[in-house]
Amino acid sequence: MLRSLTSVAQRGRLLARSFSSIDVSKLVVERTSSPKVKVPNDKLVFGAFTSDHMLEVDWQKEDGWSAPTITPYHKLELDPACSVFHYALEAFEGMKAYVDSKGRVRLFRPELNMKRLATSMERLAMPPLDQQGFLASIKELVKLEKSWIPKGEGFSLYLRPTVIATHPVLGVTAAQRIKLFCITCPVGPYYPEGFKPVKLLAETSAVRAWPGGVGDAKLGGNYAPTIRVQAEAAKKGYSQVLWLFGDQQEVTEVGTMNFFVFLKNAAGEKELLTCPLDGTILPGVTRQSILDLARSWGEFKVTERKFTINELTAAVKEGRVLEAFGAGTAAVVSPVKQIAYKGVDYEIPLNPADKAAGAGPLAQRMWNELKAIQYGEVEGHPWSVLLE
Numbered sequence: 476m477l478r479s480l481t482s483v484a485q486r487g488r489l490l491a492r493s494f495s496s497i498d499v500s501k502l503v504v505e506r507t508s509s510p511k512v513k514v515p516n517d518k519l520v521f522g523a524f525t526s527d528h529m530l531e532v533d534w535q536k537e538d539g540w541s542a543p544t545i546t547p548y549h550k551l552e553l554d555p556a557c558s559v560f561h562y563a564l565e566a567f568e569g570m571k572a573y574v575d576s577k578g579r580v581r582l583f584r585p586e587l588n589m590k591r592l593a594t595s596m597e598r599l600a601m602p603p604l605d606q607q608g609f610l611a612s613i614k615e616l617v618k619l620e621k622s623w624i625p626k627g628e629g630f631s632l633y634l635r636p637t638v639i640a641t642h643p644v645l646g647v648t649a650a651q652r653i654k655l656f657c658i659t660c661p662v663g664p665y666y667p668e669g670f671k672p673v674k675l676l677a678e679t680s681a682v683r684a685w686p687g688g689v690g691d692a693k694l695g696g697n698y699a700p701t702i703r704v705q706a707e708a709a710k711k712g713y714s715q716v717l718w719l720f721g722d723q724q725e726v727t728e729v730g731t732m733n734f735f736v737f738l739k740n741a742a743g744e745k746e747l748l749t750c751p752l753d754g755t756i757l758p759g760v761t762r763q764s765i766l767d768l769a770r771s772w773g774e775f776k777v778t779e780r781k782f783t784i785n786e787l788t789a790a791v792k793e794g795r796v797l798e799a800f801g802a803g804t805a806a807v808v809s810p811v812k813q814i815a816y817k818g819v820d821y822e823i824p825l826n827p828a829d830k831a832a833g834a835g836p837l838a839q840r841m842w843n844e845l846k847a848i849q850y851g852e853v854e855g856h857p858w859s860v861l862l863e
């Protein structure tokens with residue numbers, strides 16, 4: 476029997492009684508009757524193609540959570556007064572599902588994404604997220620979309636859990652209705668032809684986040700003001716912005732990634748450095764994983780502390796910087812070859828032993844190790860969660 480998408484979605488809502496938690500046992504699934512044509516692996520563009528289905532869960536203050544629904548991918552119909560449109564009451568996550576060599580589906584530390592979404596929602600005065608219930612629902616979506624997960628090294632299904640305020644009232648107040656949803660996009664490796672190291676422009680006027688702000692929450696509202704700054708950096712030939720903060724011009728993050736420097740410190744020791752989670756830094760899952768791995772190796776100092784752009788450029792001039800890289804779910808690691816600050820370009824080494832390499836030895840090793848865990852090559856690793 477064919478039903479229109481709207482009626483399917485509405486039926487899910489109407490059928491749905493309300494619950495105090497997100498109850499995956501009440502999940503309503505409506506499969507598509509017209510599957511999309513899949514794009515071949517070599518034609519994938521990040522975020523440009525979506526799969527056949529989407530997950531939705533609604534919440535309203537009087538009733539609690541609706542039953543989760545998985546329905547054919549469809550447009551949302553929203554009242555133009557919804558506070559997401561006016562006051563940016565929106566938060567999102569970015570995570571990936573992988574198929575391993577045995578054809579099994581895996582997620583990577585998904586509980587950290589749920590915890591972070593809960594933090595972002597709390598910051599937006601939204602109701603407490605039922606992290607387990609939402610993750611269980613996302614797992615059902617990923618199982619249904621299994622055929623959409625492209626196979627091969629670096630390929631995955633990118634998951635975009637999102638929350639919006641659907642409260643149709645212009646008053647600036649806590650949302651009494653919200654919608655959680657999740658869409659998925661098949662994606663290829665960020666660097667299909669091997670690492671392509673990036674040039675960064677250290678930004679001296681615009682600021683991404685500040686103490687007491689929301690830099691540690693994954694909010695759409697943090698991104699809107701960065702688009703113009705990023706576009707201006709691109710016009711000057713730099714692919715990402717290195718965000719600085721404060722009178723001392725502390726180094727914080729790069730573009731949409733956390734930032735790492737591997738250097739020989741003043742005492743001559745090797746040290747992997749990233750700034751601390753002081754409330755202005757997004758607590759990246761990749762960042763945490765890199766810190767955890769590096770500490771588990773015990774081969775060099777691993778430090779979360781503030782450092783300034785002057786400290787970094789001085790270390791470059793003294794030949795003490797070994798590598799620098801960004802870290803995030805999309806690229807995993809993104810090697811840096813140059814940083815521009817106040818009109819001066821500072822060259823960051825990649826791999827002195829291999830001039831053709833697009834990444835330094837540490838960035839390459841991190842990528843190898845994370846990939847091996849994500850794709851289940853490391854058997855039974857606690858960070859890799861099997862779906863079935």
Ligand SMILES: *Cc1c(COP(=O)(O)O)cnc(C)c1O
Binds near residue numbers: 803804805
């Ligand atoms: C999402 C994000 C990151 C990376 O986080 P991961 O969990 O590693 O993907 C870093 N910085 C910002 C500002 C982000 O939004």
